[in-house]
Amino acid sequence: MHSAVPARKRRKEARPSELLSAALTLFVEKGYAATRLEDVANLAGVSKGTLYLYYANKEALFKAVIQEGIVPVIVENEEIAARHTGSSFSLLEKLLDHWWNRIGCTAYAGIPKLMVAEAQNFPEIAAYYYANVIARARALVGAALQRGMESGEFHRHDIELTIDVVIAPVLMLLIWEFSLGQFQNTATNPRDYLAVHMKLLQQGLCVARV
Amino acid sequence: MHSAVPARKRRKEARPSELLSAALTLFVEKGYAATRLEDVANLAGVSKGTLYLYYANKEALFKAVIQEGIVPVIVENEEIAARHTGSSFSLLEKLLDHWWNRIGCTAYAGIPKLMVAEAQNFPEIAAYYYANVIARARALVGAALQRGMESGEFHRHDIELTIDVVIAPVLMLLIWEFSLGQFQNTATNPRDYLAVHMKLLQQGLCVARV
Amino acid sequence: MHSAVPARKRRKEARPSELLSAALTLFVEKGYAATRLEDVANLAGVSKGTLYLYYANKEALFKAVIQEGIVPVIVENEEIAARHTGSSFSLLEKLLDHWWNRIGCTAYAGIPKLMVAEAQNFPEIAAYYYANVIARARALVGAALQRGMESGEFHRHDIELTIDVVIAPVLMLLIWEFSLGQFQNTATNPRDYLAVHMKLLQQGLCVARV
Amino acid sequence: MHSAVPARKRRKEARPSELLSAALTLFVEKGYAATRLEDVANLAGVSKGTLYLYYANKEALFKAVIQEGIVPVIVENEEIAARHTGSSFSLLEKLLDHWWNRIGCTAYAGIPKLMVAEAQNFPEIAAYYYANVIARARALVGAALQRGMESGEFHRHDIELTIDVVIAPVLMLLIWEFSLGQFQNTATNPRDYLAVHMKLLQQGLCVARV
DNA sequence: TATGAATGAGTATTCATTCAT
DNA sequence: AATGAATGAATACTCATTCAT
Numbered sequence: 001m002h003s004a005v006p007a008r009k010r011r012k013e014a015r016p017s018e019l020l021s022a023a024l025t026l027f028v029e030k031g032y033a034a035t036r037l038e039d040v041a042n043l044a045g046v047s048k049g050t051l052y053l054y055y056a057n058k059e060a061l062f063k064a065v066i067q068e069g070i071v072p073v074i075v076e077n078e079e080i081a082a083r084h085t086g087s088s089f090s091l092l093e094k095l096l097d098h099w100w101n102r103i104g105c106t107a108y109a110g111i112p113k114l115m116v117a118e119a120q121n122f123p124e125i126a127a128y129y130y131a132n133v134i135a136r137a138r139a140l141v142g143a144a145l146q147r148g149m150e151s152g153e154f155h156r157h158d159i160e161l162t163i164d165v166v167i168a169p170v171l172m173l174l175i176w177e178f179s180l181g182q183f184q185n186t187a188t189n190p191r192d193y194l195a196v197h198m199k200l201l202q203q204g205l206c207v208a209r210v
Numbered sequence: 211m212h213s214a215v216p217a218r219k220r221r222k223e224a225r226p227s228e229l230l231s232a233a234l235t236l237f238v239e240k241g242y243a244a245t246r247l248e249d250v251a252n253l254a255g256v257s258k259g260t261l262y263l264y265y266a267n268k269e270a271l272f273k274a275v276i277q278e279g280i281v282p283v284i285v286e287n288e289e290i291a292a293r294h295t296g297s298s299f300s301l302l303e304k305l306l307d308h309w310w311n312r313i314g315c316t317a318y319a320g321i322p323k324l325m326v327a328e329a330q331n332f333p334e335i336a337a338y339y340y341a342n343v344i345a346r347a348r349a350l351v352g353a354a355l356q357r358g359m360e361s362g363e364f365h366r367h368d369i370e371l372t373i374d375v376v377i378a379p380v381l382m383l384l385i386w387e388f389s390l391g392q393f394q395n396t397a398t399n400p401r402d403y404l405a406v407h408m409k410l411l412q413q414g415l416c417v418a419r420v
Numbered sequence: 421m422h423s424a425v426p427a428r429k430r431r432k433e434a435r436p437s438e439l440l441s442a443a444l445t446l447f448v449e450k451g452y453a454a455t456r457l458e459d460v461a462n463l464a465g466v467s468k469g470t471l472y473l474y475y476a477n478k479e480a481l482f483k484a485v486i487q488e489g490i491v492p493v494i495v496e497n498e499e500i501a502a503r504h505t506g507s508s509f510s511l512l513e514k515l516l517d518h519w520w521n522r523i524g525c526t527a528y529a530g531i532p533k534l535m536v537a538e539a540q541n542f543p544e545i546a547a548y549y550y551a552n553v554i555a556r557a558r559a560l561v562g563a564a565l566q567r568g569m570e571s572g573e574f575h576r577h578d579i580e581l582t583i584d585v586v587i588a589p590v591l592m593l594l595i596w597e598f599s600l601g602q603f604q605n606t607a608t609n610p611r612d613y614l615a616v617h618m619k620l621l622q623q624g625l626c627v628a629r630v
Numbered sequence: 631m632h633s634a635v636p637a638r639k640r641r642k643e644a645r646p647s648e649l650l651s652a653a654l655t656l657f658v659e660k661g662y663a664a665t666r667l668e669d670v671a672n673l674a675g676v677s678k679g680t681l682y683l684y685y686a687n688k689e690a691l692f693k694a695v696i697q698e699g700i701v702p703v704i705v706e707n708e709e710i711a712a713r714h715t716g717s718s719f720s721l722l723e724k725l726l727d728h729w730w731n732r733i734g735c736t737a738y739a740g741i742p743k744l745m746v747a748e749a750q751n752f753p754e755i756a757a758y759y760y761a762n763v764i765a766r767a768r769a770l771v772g773a774a775l776q777r778g779m780e781s782g783e784f785h786r787h788d789i790e791l792t793i794d795v796v797i798a799p800v801l802m803l804l805i806w807e808f809s810l811g812q813f814q815n816t817a818t819n820p821r822d823y824l825a826v827h828m829k830l831l832q833q834g835l836c837v838a839r840v
Numbered sequence: 841t842a843t844g845a846a847t848g849a850g851t852a853t854t855c856a857t858t859c860a861t
Numbered sequence: 862a863a864t865g866a867a868t869g870a871a872t873a874c875t876c877a878t879t880c881a882t
Contacts, residue, residue, distance in 0.1 A: 012865090015866095030330060030331060031243065033241065033243030034243055036850090036852090037852065037853085047868050047869065048852090048868085048869070049853095049855085049867065049868055050868075052852095052853070052854080053865095053866070053867075057852075057853075058853095115390065116323065116327065116385055117326065117389070119389040119390050119392065120239055120241070120388070120392075121241060123392075123393075126390055126392070126393055129393075130393035131393075134390060134394075157409070157410075158402070158406060160398070161398065161402055161406040162406060162410075164379070164398060164406075168379045168382040168386075169374070169378045169379065169382075171382065172374075175326060175385065179325070179326040179327070180325065180329050180339070180340055182330070182333075183329070183340035183341075183344075184340065188371065192368070192371055196371040196372060196375055199367070200367075200372075200415070201410075203365070203413060203414040204411070204413040204414035205410075246875090246877090247877065247878090256842080256843090257842065257844060258844070258877090259842065259844065259878095259879085260841080260842055262877095263842075267878075268877065435862095449750055450750060450751060451662075451663065451751060452661075453661060453662075453663030453664055454663055454751055456854090456856085457855080457857090466864090467863065467864050468856090468864085468865070469859085470862075470863055472857070472858085477856075477857075478856065478857090533746065535810065536747065536806075537746065537748075537809070538661070538747075539809040539810050539812065539813070540659055540660060540808070541660060541661060543812075546812070546813050547813045550810055550814065554810060554813075577826060577829070578822070578826060580816070581818065582826060584799070584802075584818060584826075585799055585826055585830055588798060588799045588803075589794070589795055589798045589802075591802065592799075592802045592805075595746060595802075595805065596798075599745070599746040599750065600745065600746060600749050600756055600759070602749065602756070603756055603757045603760035603761075603764075604764075606790070608790065608791065612791055613791055616794075616795055617795055619787070620831075620835075621830075621834070623785070623833060623834040624834035628838075639845095641845090642844090666871090666872065666873090667872080667873065667874085676846075676847090677846065677847050677848065678847085678848070678874085679845095679846065679848065679874090679876085680846055682873095
């Protein structure tokens with residue numbers, strides 16, 4: 001009678017994030033359609049019915065998974081950029097670093113792959129994601145590039161295209177990790193990969209100081 | 211070898227590729243799970259039952275879609291590399307160019323995104339794809355990089371990581387086009403994007419000739 | 421018997437009838453199956469759990485709704501008949517009048533339609549309703565008809581069938597009001613309808629006094 | 631190998647009416663909500679999936695059940711009225727007779743009770759039923775009454791209310807039969823019931839010919 | 841070969857009921 | 862007594878697959 005684990009735990013506060021975490025895991029692992037809500041509930045340690053107390057349906061759960069977690073990091077990076085004073089290249093490094101610590105090495109790392117896989121099926125959510133994550137990240141990088149080109153720190157290139165080249169490998173890293181990367185026998189070390197990316201970027205972008 | 215093959219026969223032999231083409235379209239557009247075989251059959255202009263005369267089941271159709279089309283291009287690129295004589299950078303350009311003409315601007319362009327989205331659900335197919343497409347493409351790029359570094363044309367970097375940095379933007383371009391790229395209001399021009407990619411690559415990789 | 425009963429206590433005793441009233445409203449409006457107990461509880465201003473303190477389950481609540489309310493009116497009509505002294509037709513008028521005042525123009529008016537709709541699903545309750553409402557009402561009307569025929573006031577007809585003809589329009593009125601009557605653009609006035617019913621009945625039943 | 635009953639019978643033509651008939655039976659017996667589509671399918675001798683080949687969903691099946699069967703009878707009665715030449719009362723008799731033969735003693739007899747029970751849950755269908763069955767039946771009876779009153783055959787009464795009094799017992803008979811009538815130990819004989827109804831109607835309506 | 845009617849396993853969702861607080 | 866979080870049985874509906882024609 002002491003601390004017998006109660007069959008029915010009451011934890012209204014904690015439920016949403018437990019469910020979201022379980023849903024993220026399974027959505028990333030199996031994709032939206034192949035994820036059974038009962039499995040999500042079980043992984044979160046509750047029954048099917050309980051899930052519906054917190055999320056109206058599967059799509060609502062999916063939306064919550066996407067909206068949660070990444071947007072705050074963009075906000076933080078916007079603040080980092082606003083406060084930055086050093087070289088433009090070091091700003092790019094800071095932004096990348098923050099993204100990695102808050103997304104890349106956390107459970108949220110699977111979201112980009114999930115969003116890419118399901119974009120066509122959830123245009124509304126994809127549009128939201130594009131506007132609130134992608135577009136804002138691009139604006140941040142674009143501003144840093146602009147600043148660097150104006151100060152003579154960077155070579156001049158088309159800004160939009162350069163943004164793509166800067167961001168793509170970072171996104172690709174995460175997408176890869178949750179898809180075909182699993183079949184690579186020698187897994188790439190993400191930190192090394194990013195280091196090389198930055199190194200090449202530096203050589204490609206920065207005007208050599210003779 | 212005459213061209214007097216009866217229309218009916220020709221039709222019959224064309225069926226698989228009509229089905230494959232329809233399946234590719236829908237798999238890319240909706241994902242594996244959300245694609246209904248009846249829709250595939252209708253798009254190919256046959257009945258549901260007919261599809262089963264050619265492919266044992268949905269998974270077999272998916273395998274065929276993936277296996278078809280891309281592997282031959284890798285073979286062609288291997289031949290291009292074997293015959294190549296100029297600079298290592300120009301080899302990279304040739305390989306990219308061929309890939310673009312045979313995949314990037316064709317219906318097969320959607321396969322990378324499809325494979326990324328479904329890799330976890332079809333480990334066997336993903337492994338096949340990894341071994342026959344990814345690994346071989348990496349080997350080609352790796353050999354070109356190795357050659358360039360040995361000849362002094364390229365800076366020395368870790369080969370594996372550099373391969374990632376070379377390939378990632380190319381893959382990303384296609385993945386993007388079939389996912390979140392749809393929500394970008396100013397669509398990136400793929401050729402411009404690739405040109406910038408190569409330009410940065412050149413600046414990052416190549417030793418400056420004073 | 422003081423009126424100093426504490427508010428809380430009074431509230432508690434009122435619960436069952438508040439629940440019954442809410443249940444009657446919703447059962448009549450939506451039918452048994454489509455009525456959610458949570459809605460009943462909410463309409464009664466209590467929580468779902470509280471409902472179960474008073475009624476063991478949905479069926480028990482349904483039984484209580486049916487048993488409550490109508491049986492007492494039959495008892496009252498039996499007393500009216502016992503005390504009656506005038507013409508047999510005026511007794512029929514009195515019985516109808518009482519029924520109308522105690523059922524027809526109250527919230528209980530919906531019960532006949534509800535009982536008709538659910539009779540097959542709840543044979544036990546339907547049998548109870550038949551025995552305690554229908555059969556006793558028929559006996560009352562039958563006795564009045566018998567008396568009138570014996571006294572020469574009414575034409576002679578088969579009693580049982582005549583009972584049907586007398587009662588049917590009255591029941592129909594209520595059933596209609598809670599079903600298809602809602603779609604009639606010119607709603608029938610119930611009092612006028614009953615007046616015509618009685619008029620025709622008089623003409624059909626009563627021997628003309630030349 | 632001779633006439634082994636095929637597990638899968640192909641009978642596209644016959645299916646809809648078989649399904650409709652099974653659905654009518656169960657909807658009338660259990661009500662809309664309590665009827666399981668699998669039971670409907672089984673009663674029709676097919677599987678769940680087959681039902682969906684013919685009706686998009688439960689509601690569509692319900693609609694089809696209601697729309698089927700009764701409307702044609704109204705049309706027939708309209709033709710009977712148009713061709714009629716004798717007394718107005720004999721027209722009423724003809725209309726009733728036809729209704730009884732085509733609805734009252736067939737499987738469609740359960741529809742009025744079904745419609746009454748579900749009217750609130752399917753306002754759209756109820757409105758359709760009201761417009762195409764009830765309103766047209768009332769118009770027919772109303773015209774007969776009007777004609778009789780104008781010719782001096784009938785007493786003058788308010789037409790609308792008299793329509794109610796004429797129709798109500800006929801509807802009530804069927805509603806009763808499929809609900810509480812089941813609990814009556816001495817089942818009323820429908821034909822006798824209708825005969826008394828007409829008799830009383832005649833006495834109530836018709837001007838005595840001295 | 842080709843068809844498309846038929847099947848039934850599988851899943852999202854609802855809601856009566858329970859029970860710890 | 863009262864609450865409302867949690868449960869899980871039940872059912873509508875989908876769609877890959879089969880098979881008689």
